[in-house]
Amino acid sequence: xxxxxxxxxxAALEEAGLEFAxxxxxxxxxxxxxxxLSGLGPEPMCERWRVLSARDRGAPLPVLLARLGVDVxxxxxxxxxxxxxxxxxxxxxxxxxVPQQELSxxxxxxxxxxxxxxVTVEGVDYADAAWIxxxxxxxxxxxxxxxxxxxxxxxxxxxxxxxxxxxxxxxLELGASxxxxxxxxxxxxxxxxxxxxxxxxxQRYPVRIKWVRPDYPLPRDAGxxxxxxTTLVHLGYADAWRRLREREADDPLDVAALQVQRSESAVAxxxxxxxxxxxxxxxxxxxxDGGLRVELALSVFVSEVExxxxxxxxxxxxxxxxxxxxxSLGLRHGWVRRQTGANGAASRLVYEAIFQPRRAAHPLxxxxxxxxxxxxGAASRLxxxxxxxxxxxxxxxxDAPRVAHGRLETSVEDLTASCxxxxxxxxxxxxxxxxxxxxxxxxxxGELYDAYTGRPWWKVW
Numbered sequence: 001x002x003x004x005x006x007x008x009x010x011a012a013l014e015e016a017g018l019e020f021a022x023x024x025x026x027x028x029x030x031x032x033x034x035x036x037l038s039g040l041g042p043e044p045m046c047e048r049w050r051v052l053s054a055r056d057r058g059a060p061l062p063v064l065l066a067r068l069g070v071d072v073x074x075x076x077x078x079x080x081x082x083x084x085x086x087x088x089x090x091x092x093x094x095x096x097x098v099p100q101q102e103l104s105x106x107x108x109x110x111x112x113x114x115x116x117x118x119v120t121v122e123g124v125d126y127a128d129a130a131w132i133x134x135x136x137x138x139x140x141x142x143x144x145x146x147x148x149x150x151x152x153x154x155x156x157x158x159x160x161x162x163x164x165x166x167x168x169x170x171x172l173e174l175g176a177s178x179x180x181x182x183x184x185x186x187x188x189x190x191x192x193x194x195x196x197x198x199x200x201x202x203q204r205y206p207v208r209i210k211w212v213r214p215d216y217p218l219p220r221d222a223g224x225x226x227x228x229x230t231t232l233v234h235l236g237y238a239d240a241w242r243r244l245r246e247r248e249a250d251d252p253l254d255v256a257a258l259q260v261q262r263s264e265s266a267v268a269x270x271x272x273x274x275x276x277x278x279x280x281x282x283x284x285x286x287x288x289d290g291g292l293r294v295e296l297a298l299s300v301f302v303s304e305v306e307x308x309x310x311x312x313x314x315x316x317x318x319x320x321x322x323x324x325x326x327x328s329l330g331l332r333h334g335w336v337r338r339q340t341g342a343n344g345a346a347s348r349l350v351y352e353a354i355f356q357p358r359r360a361a362h363p364l365x366x367x368x369x370x371x372x373x374x375x376x377g378a379a380s381r382l383x384x385x386x387x388x389x390x391x392x393x394x395x396x397x398x399d400a401p402r403v404a405h406g407r408l409e410t411s412v413e414d415l416t417a418s419c420x421x422x423x424x425x426x427x428x429x430x431x432x433x434x435x436x437x438x439x440x441x442x443x444x445x446g447e448l449y450d451a452y453t454g455r456p457w458w459k460v461w
Contacts, residue, residue: 002218004049004229008236010042026086027130034070037078049229088129134176144202150211184253231299238319241332265305265436266425272414277406295323365393373446419452
């Protein structure tokens, strides 16, 4: 499921105007490449991931692929973009890179089948190639690529989880990182040859790498915790725009730079808000029914809960989408911070995010403010956690003119879902995970956290 992250990345790259001649995919990433070559654009791909149900996720692979819009016949006939799908040959322990014209249902299934119950095609046993080579940069280099964008979904950390036999995913991460390290050494040697005038694969300039990766480990499977595909799509989009802001820079050929962060108390959660803002000037195509109708879907990632709770010492990044004027737009950058007002005013949360309507000349800035529950010692009230003051500014500067303002609200159903979406990001222990979830939940929702999750703090332990 974590490859839903890749769909968000593709949406950002398309929005930025990047064009690619060749796309290569390994393991579950072949689903996204197959969707792309089946005729789906990045935004429809993101929507397919968002609406995928729990039943769909647990269905046999052919059913899942159909739900995602994969059509192998259309993949075979696709033109314009060259796609290659990697499968592992279990007899020779090598990777076979299958061009889209040669892809079959059996080979597509083999690309996602762990070693063991192999898929036999024309007498050869195939399985997931990730155990041999997770990211097949060799195929891109062989085709003459000079600039490669690597979308990396594998959680890689120098700290391994203690206790017991290493899990399937731990072993896969270890192999993926080691294989990528060997690939980087090959690229260093190749670049030295290119600089010296040799060009065995046709490159005129040294091969450059630009990667998009998350800061924290992505969920390991669909059944682990509450993070869903929508959150992963949001995160991929925001991470891609973070990389695009430094588009001209190249990344080092060093696998250590791909390490994800780990925290004793990192927690993520989802929030949804909607409402109509009053326009303060002519908003053109954005304005409808006398104002700006807005729907927000946010994913917040708190890396250090205790530091976040301490007044304003650290902002938490957020990602998500804003729907207005009939279009769904990704948030390119955003954060949320706890603040205390002047003269002892109640503590509040301040959200800021950047988005750009498709026909707008420059980005707009969205600012939200929400009073935290029980800040004055009183019991939590529903309005405190369901209503936000919202403003939209015409530009990124703090003195940019305000073009719309009003209130956004969340429904009781969405509030319940938000309380239950609190999810640890690779904690060191279950106890630390529970502590972080309770601390953040009761900060954001007060006593209502217990009511809407049905999990008082003592039950979490």
